Amino acid sequence: MVPVPITVSFDKDLKDLVDLAPSTEQLALGIQALRNTQAILGVLSILEKKMALIDDLAAQVHANTDVIASANTLIQGFAQRLDDATAAAKAGDLTQLEAFRSEIAAADAKLAAAVAANTRAAPAPAVDTATTPPVAVGTTADASAAPADAPAPAGPAATTT
Secondary structure, three states: OOOOOOOOOHHHHHHHHHHHOOOHHHHHHHHHHHHHHHHHHHHHHHHHHHHHHHHHHHHHHHHHHHHHHHHHHHHHHHHHHHHHHHHHHHOOOOHHHHHHHHHHHHHHHHHHHHHHHOOOOOOOOOOOOOOOOOOOOOOOOOOOOOOOOOOOOOOHHHOOO
């Protein structure tokens, strides 16, 4: 077998590879585009959370509107029903008045339960650690108590009999 000479042009192959490689400027632009995309995704994530909060708020407003409408109906009918029960009681029929009182007591219990179920607990008051000294374990925070190494007050209040 006769060897065939192979000619390889390393310079041309190297030049082709260099031409394919991105420039520093192109890399910088690509990195900036990625950063911009990350920033946009971050903003979208925040917007999604805010939209979820808005949806929750809208649902709560709708529920409150329904409760307010029910309360309005109850209040508007209350005066007429009281007048009817009072008129019946004056005529000697106390059954309407007693039924109305029982119905009011039941509605009152339902309303109190609904208010309690839908009222958020008040947040605990914040403690200002800059002005409130820490209390050592096993002691009490009594502002009127003087430190053990403080001198006794002078005057008649300091004397004991």
